[in-house]
Amino acid sequence: MRESEGLRVDRLTVGIAGREIVRDVSFVVGASEAYGLVGESGSGKSMTCRAILGLLPPGSSTSGQILLGQTSLLELSPRRLRRLRGSAVGMVFQDPMAALNPVLRVGPAISQVIRSHADVTRTEARAGAIGAMKRVGIRDAERRARNYPHQFSGGMRQRIVIAMALAARPRLLLADEPTTALDVIVQAGILRLLDSLRRDEAMSLLLVSHDLSIIAGMCERVGVMYAGELVEEGPTSEVLSRPRHPYTKALIDSHPEDGSSRRLRSIAGSPPEPGRLPTGCVFSSRCELVTDKCRAAPIEFLHVDVDHHARCIRSELLVPAAEA
Amino acid sequence: MIDRPPLLVAERLSKEYRTGRPALSEVSLTVARGAVLGIVGESGSGKSTLARCVSLLERPDSGRVLLDGLELTALGPRQLRRERRRIQVVFQDPYASLNPRLTVGSALAEVLRVHRLAPPAGITARVAELLALVGLPSSAASRRPVEFSGGQRQRICIARALAAKPDLLIADEPLSSLDVSIQAQILNLLLDLRDELSLAMVFVSHDLHVVRRVAPTIAVMFGGRIVEALPPEVALEDARHPYTRALLDALPSLRAKLPDPGQADLGAALPLEGCPFRDRCPHAHAPCATIDPPLLPVQGQHAVACHYVNDAAHGSNTAQPVAQAE
Numbered sequence: 134m135r136e137s138e139g140l141r142v143d144r145l146t147v148g149i150a151g152r153e154i155v156r157d158v159s160f161v162v163g164a165s166e167a168y169g170l171v172g173e174s175g176s177g178k179s180m181t182c183r184a185i186l187g188l189l190p191p192g193s194s195t196s197g198q199i200l201l202g203q204t205s206l207l208e209l210s211p212r213r214l215r216r217l218r219g220s221a222v223g224m225v226f227q228d229p230m231a232a233l234n235p236v237l238r239v240g241p242a243i244s245q246v247i248r249s250h251a252d253v254t255r256t257e258a259r260a261g262a263i264g265a266m267k268r269v270g271i272r273d274a275e276r277r278a279r280n281y282p283h284q285f286s287g288g289m290r291q292r293i294v295i296a297m298a299l300a301a302r303p304r305l306l307l308a309d310e311p312t313t314a315l316d317v318i319v320q321a322g323i324l325r326l327l328d329s330l331r332r333d334e335a336m337s338l339l340l341v342s343h344d345l346s347i348i349a350g351m352c353e354r355v356g357v358m359y360a361g362e363l364v365e366e367g368p369t370s371e372v373l374s375r376p377r378h379p380y381t382k383a384l385i386d387s388h389p390e391d392g393s394s395r396r397l398r399s400i401a402g403s404p405p406e407p408g409r410l411p412t413g414c415v416f417s418s419r420c421e422l423v424t425d426k427c428r429a430a431p432i433e434f435l436h437v438d439v440d441h442h443a444r445c446i447r448s449e450l451l452v453p454a455a456e457a
Numbered sequence: 458m459i460d461r462p463p464l465l466v467a468e469r470l471s472k473e474y475r476t477g478r479p480a481l482s483e484v485s486l487t488v489a490r491g492a493v494l495g496i497v498g499e500s501g502s503g504k505s506t507l508a509r510c511v512s513l514l515e516r517p518d519s520g521r522v523l524l525d526g527l528e529l530t531a532l533g534p535r536q537l538r539r540e541r542r543r544i545q546v547v548f549q550d551p552y553a554s555l556n557p558r559l560t561v562g563s564a565l566a567e568v569l570r571v572h573r574l575a576p577p578a579g580i581t582a583r584v585a586e587l588l589a590l591v592g593l594p595s596s597a598a599s600r601r602p603v604e605f606s607g608g609q610r611q612r613i614c615i616a617r618a619l620a621a622k623p624d625l626l627i628a629d630e631p632l633s634s635l636d637v638s639i640q641a642q643i644l645n646l647l648l649d650l651r652d653e654l655s656l657a658m659v660f661v662s663h664d665l666h667v668v669r670r671v672a673p674t675i676a677v678m679f680g681g682r683i684v685e686a687l688p689p690e691v692a693l694e695d696a697r698h699p700y701t702r703a704l705l706d707a708l709p710s711l712r713a714k715l716p717d718p719g720q721a722d723l724g725a726a727l728p729l730e731g732c733p734f735r736d737r738c739p740h741a742h743a744p745c746a747t748i749d750p751p752l753l754p755v756q757g758q759h760a761v762a763c764h765y766v767n768d769a770a771h772g773s774n775t776a777q778p779v780a781q782a783e
């Protein structure tokens with residue numbers, strides 16, 4: 134079975150200080166598949182990642198299941214989780230400077246990762262580090278390995294972080310807003326790199342972003358998060374061309390891309406705060422299609438098409454008339 | 458009747474910090490009354506330095522800034538303080554731009570009092586009016602910035618800028634710290650204000666698509682220079698400068714194509730002589746290494762600073778046009 138080698142998140146709920154930050158989130162990232170998680174700040178996308186990595190803040194509670202291959206991550210001891218991070222799961226975050234030790238030369242920093250996850254000699258680890266730097270497109274890697282993080286530009290630093298994340302050949306790479314701090318052209322380079330590495334290394338990629346257009350070019354499947362819930366999930370091309378949740382549709386409509394000078398369609402209001410969620414659908418306070426039934430009770434994750442789910446009871450209204 | 462001069466004229470503005478290439482070299486632009494000029498560029502392109510020099514938050518090393526015919530760069534500090542009201546700036550980070558200890562009402566009232574823009578008895582009414590203008594309830598006046606979301610804080614910053622009754626609003630990456638669904642709200646608010654108050658604006662951003670929504674005329678900056686001026690009638694797809702082309706290819710798209718980074722050797726410092734883009738340019742040839750290309754018209758108001766494009770367009774032309782928003 135294909136999924137047995139990838140990541141399966143099943144009805145994950147994360148509570149912090151009595152508030153549910155993530156509610157009933159389910160999705161599958163197949164082996165060597167790229168999955169995009171999109172959402173605004175506070176939507177729960179980063180907390181979902183932290184749950185996968187076992188990096189939730191102290192005192193948080195979880196229910197549901199996270200499976201990486203056959204391993205149930207929520208049941209692992211802290212020690213085994215630590216071994217897993219960096220080896221089976223690589224991580225790349227928004228700020229590369231925060232992920233690098235400023236007083237450690239980058240070559241030795243990468244060697245250290247290799248040696249902590251594999252039984253190799255110093256020389257082998259050093260060669261591995263230079264190989265990893267070459268794989269992420271750093272020219273003159275032998276010389277650059279002796280440089281400190283501050284001697285690299287933002288984009289090059291993010292490449293070093295990616296080299297570190299890949300050094301132990303993980304099965305899953307988790308990239309949370311990896312290009313948000315970067316310029317447009319540098320961003321394009323990092324996205325290309327992630328795409329080709331994922332294909333070459335047959336590794337699963339979970340890419341988290343607030344920007345739907347970044348996910349569009351990178352991922353086969355996309356999950357849209359809002360106020361702690363996955364509100365829509367499906368093949369990226371389907372979700373983008375036939376969105377079945379009003380929030381997804383609004384996100385697409387508010388994208389400035391088409392080059393015209395028309396006003397953007399905006400979503401009125403702002404997302405609900407974790408402690409003050411509406412009783413029914415979490416998007417009901419901002420939705421144009423809202424009815425009394427939407428406000429009455431929480432909405433189930435409904436099957437709307439092949440491999441395509443949405444948390445909306447009125448989603449058929451979003452289907453173009455010609456197709457309905 | 459004599460023609461009034463354009464609202465804003467900036468002539469050959471230059472600014473150098475300690476190292477490398479000047480942050481800004483010989484940049485000229487004009488903005489007509491009620492017009493919007495968009496400025497696009499990556500970090501280090503000089504776009505924020507330009508915004509700061511135009512608003513005289515920073516003095517340019519050389520060049521002139523004229524507002525409504527008055528040469529701001531020739532004024533002393535005291536006179537400048539009096540005129541400063543007429544150019545207001547909205548910054549990227551609304552969290553850092555508001556005094557956390559002042560209520561929103563007193564922050565706005567302070568502007569009105571300092572510039573004597575409302576009689577003491579009329580201040581409360583004017584504050585409510587300003588809040589309504591940016592889509593906030595009048596009850597917001599008694600609350601402090603911490604009680605508002607990022608988008609609402611940016612509305613407060615815009616209201617505070619408008620309180621000064623500016624002739625020109627400079628918005629420096631006003632959407633970058635906001636969530637996607639909120640960005641559209643603030644963008645539309647700026648468009649409404651442009652239309653309702655016929656407010657002239659300089660809109661600075663790294664995102665070409667966003668800028669095109671607000672500003673018909675766009676100046677693309679790279680290495681402290683305007684490398685391309687795009688008038689309203691030229692579509693983004695018809696941009697000519699190799700840097701603008703690279704920027705367009707690199708923009709992520711909902712049309713599910715992987716963005717193209719081109720052949721950027723990123724991390725390399727810009728060359729000190731010649732065209733600043735030459736190390737990353739697919740068309741770089743001999744003159745690019747020595748001569749910094751001037752901004753020359755290719756057609757009408759469309760101007761490009763590139764030897765490759767300009768040599769193809771015409772032999773020699775020394776006129777130096779400016780980015781004009783009309």
